[in-house]
Every structure is written in structure tokens, then in C-alpha cells.
Amino acid sequence: MDLVNRTNTGIMEKAAPYLDQLKAGRRKLEESARRTVRPREMWQKIGESARSAAKICAKSAENAVQDALEKVTGIDAAGKDGKKSPGSRSYALITGASSGIGMEFARRLSLEGYPLILVARRRDRLEALRTELGTECLLLPADLQRREDLIRLCEDLVGRRIEIFINNAGFGVAGPFLGTELMREIGMVDVNVTAQHVLLKYVLHRMQAEGGGSILNVASAAGLLPGGPYMSGYYATKAYIASLTRGVAEELREEKSPVYVGCLCPGPVDTEFNAVADVSFALPGISAEYCVDYALRMMEKKRTVIIPGWQMQLAVLGGRFLPDALTVRLTGAQQKKKLG
Ligand SMILES: NC(=O)c1ccc[n+]([C@@H]2O[C@H](COP(=O)([O-])OP(=O)(O)OC[C@H]3O[C@@H](n4cnc5c(N)ncnc54)[C@H](OP(=O)(O)O)[C@@H]3O)[C@@H](O)[C@H]2O)c1
Secondary structure, eight states, X not given: OHHHHHHHHHHHHHHHHHHHXXXXXXXXXXXXXXXXXXXXXXXXXXXXXXXXXXXXXXXXXXXXHXXXXXXXXXXXXXXXXXXXXXXXXXXXXXXXXXXXXXXXXHHHHHHXXXXXXXXXXXXXXXXXXXXXXXSOEEEOOOOTTSHHHHHHHHHHTTTOEEEEEXXXXXXOOOSOTTTSOHHHHHHHHIIIIIIHHHHHHHHXXXXXXXXXXXXXXXXXXXXXXXXXXXXXHHHXXXXXXXXXXXXXXXXXXXXXXXEEEEEEOOSOEESSHHHHHTBOOSSOOEEHHHHHHHHHHHHXXXXXXXXXXXXHHHHHHHHHHSOHHHHHHHHHHHHHHHBO
């Protein structure tokens, strides 16, 4: 028995390091199993929301836009011939009016005498702004991340002539791509890309039918650069809007459309943007007042791409002469400084 015990002990001693390795391996397997469960749940969620989004976007949004357009020709003050009926009032529609750039556009356009239609999630902020302005403001609170809200907004706009549309609501998500929260990024794509795209199409159809108007898509200088490490998704959403605007503007120019479409591409602007994205400026920001004043002047000149501030104009110009890989690296270095 002694011999057996001694042999067993010897075997156990020899096997001990391998057993430890096995235990460590098992822990790793369990850990990776836990990780694979989460993405599956996540993908289920994404799959569901993507399916319903696709359904709503492909059918309902399109139908809502079509229905709205049909109603427009019957109900709205302006007819297909583009003539405004006497007494018709033309609105300036602003999304993201509860803060920053959108709020400043509201102040300026109200001073210029436009009745406003203001959109954002925070109703209390919109109400406070209406009180501050003391001019006609129709509040249409909406969460543009939600397709239902987007469709409701299109429907609520039926019968209201829009002369200026500031397609502005948006936000950023910062951090290394492997570390950012996927659902938040999908929300960002919903607001910065899907909602801006749907609203651009809807309002553009309306303005074409009604004989004119001006649309400003708020993109970013980020959208003119070849990529932005540590805010990669945000830069990509803004590149989408800048590219979309340039393409659509050219189509409108070719067909001599009475509608102007441009995009505003500022660098850093002092707003709540950084707090929402949880970053701080690496470069000094311009004021929302300057940004909006410059944008309105350039809209009058019908500029397709509007970059406020000579520093940012220089940076974008300089970027054209540098190899893309170097520009991306330099942008990444700036972005990294913004992370806490
Ligand atoms: N600040 C900058 O440095 C900078 C630079 C270049 C471009 N931009 C762009 O400028 C635009 C305006 O940003 P900002 O600088 O003025 O930032 P901000 O002060 O944070 O304003 C963002 C606006 O977007 C609205 N918004 C965000 N998510 C929304 C949602 N799901 N549904 C409806 N509205 C939503 C917010 O309203 P609620 O929270 O009340 O919904 C708010 O009114 C954005 O598109 C941004 O990407 C900003």
C-alpha cells in the first residue's frame, strides 16, 4: 500500500503543473464562453432592432414620406407650381434646437422673422427657448433615434411650408473602437445618418414641389478627413453626410433646382457636444454664435461645403496635400488628447 501511496503522490506531484494548466485553460474557456454568450444576446437585440428598423424605414418611412407628400399637394399653402398662396407662412425647421449650434440657429432665424419649428428630445429646453425668443415657435419634441418619432415628425410637418431646414441634431461617441458601446454607436448612426438622410429626402421633396427652399446639413470638419481614430464611428457618420450633401447638391445644380443644399463642416465649437461625447477639446473651439453667423452668410452665397474659421479651413486644405495615412495618424494624435 505504501508503494501505491508513494507512487500516487509521485504521480500527483508530477501532474500538478499540468493540472494547474488545465484549470487555467478551463477558466479561460469559461470566460470565453461567457463572452460568446454576450455577443449572441447583443446580436439578437441588434437583429431585432435592425429588422424592425429596416421594416419601418423601408415601408413606413417611405409610405409616411409619400403620404405626406401627397397630402402636401392638397393641403399645403404652396402648390406644385411653386407659387405661395397669399398669407402662407414659411417656417424655419431646426432639429437639435435644444442646445448649441441648433439653439443659436433658432435665435438668429427668429430675429430674421421666421416662425420656427423646433425639434429635440428635451421639451423643457425647447419651451424655455420659445419663452426666450417670444416669437412663433412650434415645438415638435422627438427622439430621432426612434423610427416612430421620425415618421411622426414627417407627418406633423404636413401642411407646413418649410423655407429653411437646419438638419442639425447629432452627437458623438468617443474612445477606441474596441472599447466603445455598440448600442450607443448604433444610436449615433440612427441620429447622425438615418434621421438626417430621411429628413433631407423628405424636406427636399417638399421644397422641390413647393418651388424652393434652403437646407443645411450639419456635418463636421471630421467628415472631410479620411478618418478619425478614437472617434472613428463619429467621423464616419459625418463623412456620410458630407458626401451625401455634395452628391445631392450636384444633382440639384444639374437640374437647375430652386432648392439649395449645403453642409456645415465646423471644427470644434463650444457647445454641449464634448460633455455628451465625454471628451475635452484638444484645439480651442469657436463660439456657436460665430459658427452660425458664418454659416448663414455662406448659405446666402449658396456654398456647398461651409467651414467656419480660417484655422479649420487651413487644416482641411493642408490635409489635401498630405498622404491620407499621415492625416489619419495626425488626427488620431489630436483625438487621443481629447480622451480623459
Ligand atoms: N460642437 C462641435 O464641436 C461640433 C463640431 C462639428 C459638428 N458638430 C455637429 O453639430 C451638431 C450640433 O451639435 P452641438 O455641437 O450643437 O452639440 P449639442 O450642444 O450637444 O447639441 C446637440 C443637439 O442634438 C440634439 N439631439 C441629440 N440626440 C438627439 C436625438 N436622439 N433626437 C433628437 N435630438 C437629438 C440635442 O437635443 P436633445 O438632447 O434635447 O435631444 C441637441 O439639441 C451635431 O450634428 C454635431 O455633430 C458639432
